[in-house]
Amino acid sequence: MRNLNARYRVRLVVVLALLLVSSTYGSAEPGGNGDGTRDMQCGGACHGDASLNGTSTANMQLSSETEIYEGIPTSLTLTVTGIDNGYNSLVGLFLLTDTTGHSDTPEDAGWEVLSDVNGGVNNYVEISLDSGQTEVSISWVVRASQVGTTSWYAAIHHGGSSIPYFGITPEALDVTVVEVPENLPRLSPDFSPPTVRTIGATTVFDVQTLETQEFIIEWKSDDGQIMTLNANSSATNSWQVEFPPALLPSTLQWRAVLDGEGPPQTTPWFTLVAEEASWEVSQLAVYVQAFALMFFTAGVVLVLQARFTRSEAYKQYDQTSEILPLDSTITPAAPVESQGPPIPADGLPAGWDEEQWKWYGHDYLAGKYGGEEV
Amino acid sequence: MISAATFHVITTELVVGSFALAGISFVLCLLLNLQILSKQSLRPAADSVAHAALLFGLLATPFAVVSGISSVPGGGLSSPILVNKMLMSMTGFGFALSALLCRWRMGDSVWNTPSSTWVQAISGGAASTAMLLTASAGGTFTRGESLLDILHLPYEHVLLFPVPLSGVYLLAGILLLVMGWKKSSSSIEH
Numbered sequence: 366m367r368n369l370n371a372r373y374r375v376r377l378v379v380v381l382a383l384l385l386v387s388s389t390y391g392s393a394e395p396g397g398n399g400d401g402t403r404d405m406q407c408g409g410a411c412h413g414d415a416s417l418n419g420t421s422t423a424n425m426q427l428s429s430e431t432e433i434y435e436g437i438p439t440s441l442t443l444t445v446t447g448i449d450n451g452y453n454s455l456v457g458l459f460l461l462t463d464t465t466g467h468s469d470t471p472e473d474a475g476w477e478v479l480s481d482v483n484g485g486v487n488n489y490v491e492i493s494l495d496s497g498q499t500e501v502s503i504s505w506v507v508r509a510s511q512v513g514t515t516s517w518y519a520a521i522h523h524g525g526s527s528i529p530y531f532g533i534t535p536e537a538l539d540v541t542v543v544e545v546p547e548n549l550p551r552l553s554p555d556f557s558p559p560t561v562r563t564i565g566a567t568t569v570f571d572v573q574t575l576e577t578q579e580f581i582i583e584w585k586s587d588d589g590q591i592m593t594l595n596a597n598s599s600a601t602n603s604w605q606v607e608f609p610p611a612l613l614p615s616t617l618q619w620r621a622v623l624d625g626e627g628p629p630q631t632t633p634w635f636t637l638v639a640e641e642a643s644w645e646v647s648q649l650a651v652y653v654q655a656f657a658l659m660f661f662t663a664g665v666v667l668v669l670q671a672r673f674t675r676s677e678a679y680k681q682y683d684q685t686s687e688i689l690p691l692d693s694t695i696t697p698a699a700p701v702e703s704q705g706p707p708i709p710a711d712g713l714p715a716g717w718d719e720e721q722w723k724w725y726g727h728d729y730l731a732g733k734y735g736g737e738e739v
Numbered sequence: 740m741i742s743a744a745t746f747h748v749i750t751t752e753l754v755v756g757s758f759a760l761a762g763i764s765f766v767l768c769l770l771l772n773l774q775i776l777s778k779q780s781l782r783p784a785a786d787s788v789a790h791a792a793l794l795f796g797l798l799a800t801p802f803a804v805v806s807g808i809s810s811v812p813g814g815g816l817s818s819p820i821l822v823n824k825m826l827m828s829m830t831g832f833g834f835a836l837s838a839l840l841c842r843w844r845m846g847d848s849v850w851n852t853p854s855s856t857w858v859q860a861i862s863g864g865a866a867s868t869a870m871l872l873t874a875s876a877g878g879t880f881t882r883g884e885s886l887l888d889i890l891h892l893p894y895e896h897v898l899l900f901p902v903p904l905s906g907v908y909l910l911a912g913i914l915l916l917v918m919g920w921k922k923s924s925s926s927i928e929h
Contacts (some may be wrong), residue, residue: 378798422874426885430896468749651903655825657835664915666837666862673855674845 383613398457400481403489404473405459405533406544419525421532423448423456434545435512436554438479440633441538443519445504448494449530457521457544459506460488464533471507474515480506482618484560484638508554508631509542550577550625553602558635562644568608571599577623580604591644596621611639619677706730743809750803755874757796758831762867764789765838769860774852786850789863790842796870797835804828807877819897820880824873826897831869833912837919839863844923 379436382385420457426444441460448456450614462476463469470488471478478486482503491500508516516537523530545551562568574580582594596604672690705723714729722729768784769775807824808816816822841849841859849859871887876894878885902909 382802383889391797483755509889509893644818646816646899647895648817650905651816651822653902654900654905655829655907656904656914658826659836660828660912660914660916661908662862662865663829663840664912664917664919666834667840668915668917668922669838669919670841670849670855670858670862670899671919672839673852673858674848674923697768731880 370526370637374578390444396490397492398486399682400483402470402472402478402487402491403459404469404520405461405464405518408425415464418522418531419528421449421521421523421530423521423523423532425519425521425532425534427517427534427538429517431539432541432543434549434551436545437549437551437630437652438506438508438635439540440504440506441517441540442502442504442542445521446500448501448521448523449525454494454498455491456494456501456521456523457489458501458503459489459522460507461520462535463516464518469518472681475505475509475511475513476515477506477510479508479558480560480635482636484636484640495641499510503687504582504634506558506635509540510554511544512544514539514541527587546627548576548627550623550630551575552621552623552632559637560635561638561640562608562611564611564614564639564643567610568606568637570606572596572604572606573623574602574604574623576625576627577602578626579624580620582606582707584608586617587615613639614641615639619718730733743806747803747806747810750806751763751797751874751877753799754796754803754870757799758835758867758870761789761792761796761835762864762871764792765860765863765867768850768863769856772856772860773853778782782850786842786847786866787844788839790839791834793863794839797832797839800828800835800870811857814927817879820876820894822897822899823894824880827869828873831866831873834862834866840864841923844920848892 377675378441422444427441428438428444429441443458443460445456445458460471461469462471462474472488478488481487482505483490490503490504492503494501513698516539518534518537520531520533520619522532551574553575556572556573559568559570572580580596580598582599583591584594585591590616594604594606594608599605608619613618615638617637617639618635619637621632623630623632706726708719708722708726713719717729768778768779768789770778770783771782787836804825807821811817811821816825838859841862849855872892875887877890879888879894880908
């Protein structure tokens with residue numbers, strides 16, 4: 366019966382544990398899910414059951430040049446208005462190349478995201494809105510690796526009072542990629558701009574170009590004032606750029622103005638985010654030490670307690686609570702050998718000898734062994 | 740539908756509340772068993788509350804740890820504060836586990852002698868302290884401030900052992916746990 370109860374208790378604990386764990390991983394993420402490369406399916410399914418989503422009332426407008434050159438960065442700007450900012454100030458914005466719900470990221474269509482608004486290279490970004498803010502405008506810098514036409518879409522998802530909301534641009538923005546003219550000054554297709562830098566450190570990096578004879582950097586910080594920076598040519602079509610260190614977490618945007626035999630070109634604005642230096646630690650070391658601390662503290666306490674409680678258990682059978690010191694004035698009496706009762710006047714009973722009488726005579730006199738009680 | 744962060748808040752509140760109650764009860768047990776408090780009729784109640792609250796907090800702790808790791812953007816160990824949280828919570832878990840094991844294996848004889856009373860009260864109190872410090876570190880991480888900031892605890896510094904040394908401690912801990920388990924068995928037989 367006791368084992369049965371214990372078994373039921375274990376089952377109950379297991380069931381409760383499963384329920385609690387499942388609620389963690391099968392739930393929405395009102396605190397955001399982090400930037401990343403995500404397809405539209407996430408916009409519906411990250412909130413649990415996609416069929417429970419409401420339609421977002423936000424209006425989205427995606428804009429870009431309609432014809433661009435292959436291998437040259439271009440900017441796609443998304444302007445969102447009418448955002449319901451009453452429930453949660455966080456919105457997630459997608460840049461997509463399809464509406465099927467899967468395989469619809471820019472990478473799937475042969476594009477590369479070079480820069481996003483948060484200092485990453487993701488097609489999905491999360492934006493925190495200020496109180497009362499209902500509009501937002503963000504840009505992605507992308508680069509095509511093949512000629513052709515791509516249909517671009519943008520999507521939004523955000524929380525609501527009771528259900529999550531999802532919305533997508535009703536019409537596609539078609540962007541045609543054509544072959545680049547041979548003498549056009551441009552960034553090298555192999556160049557990937559840095560998106561993050563560490564606070565307090567000067568940012569130095571090389572920019573590779575093609576068909577470029579003059580190279581100027583324009584940059585602006587949060588105040589919007591545009592400043593110019595002359596880059597040093599470290600080699601042919603290679604330019605070294607140096608930005609002053611950031612003192613606080615901030616965002617810097619920069620673009621390159623390139624000149625050569627062909628028509629001058631200006632790149633889109635690239636985003637460079639200044640962050641605190643990342644802190645790294647060996648997860649293995651942390652987890653091993655954590656478990657070591659747990660087992661070691663538990664073991665030490667158990668051993669100590671077993672020792673102290675054990676000595677107490679011995680004391681339970683030691684009835685001498687206090688041992689008095691030996692009194693030297695008292696001389697222990699010499700052991701007295703039993704002599705037995707006096708031998709009756711008519712002698713020992715029949716068949717008894719003196720040794721037996723010495724030990725059992727009392728019993729005989731008490732009426733045992735055939736004697737009469739005295 | 741709740742997020743890992745919200746779930747973490749729920750479990751953390753359960754853990755902190757339970758451990759705080761356990762900590763107060765262990766202090767009460769200590770004062771009663773050392774005859775500092777004379778109201779001896781409170782001893783059974785204080786003993787029961789201390790260990791029951793500790794058990795509840797212990798059961799909620801793994802959920803708090805797992806949801807805490809899940810809710811941190813960029814992973815659960817991206818900051819020294821989070822590493823210290825992990826180390827302190829596991830240490831508290833060890834203290835709580837040992838206090839409960841002792842109480843389960845040895846019964847109320849853990850309060851029979853001053854030595855065993857101190858060990859039991861310290862292990863329960865240390866578990867509560869570690870968990871409260873963990874919660875304080877969490878407040879410092881999310882809000883940038885905590886009530887225990889008055890202690891100026893060095894949350895930004897991590898004392899991390901090399902893996903081999905931690906491995907030795909881990910093995911020693913398991914060995915001690917087995918030894919303590921066997922000793923507690925033999926003490927029961929006696």
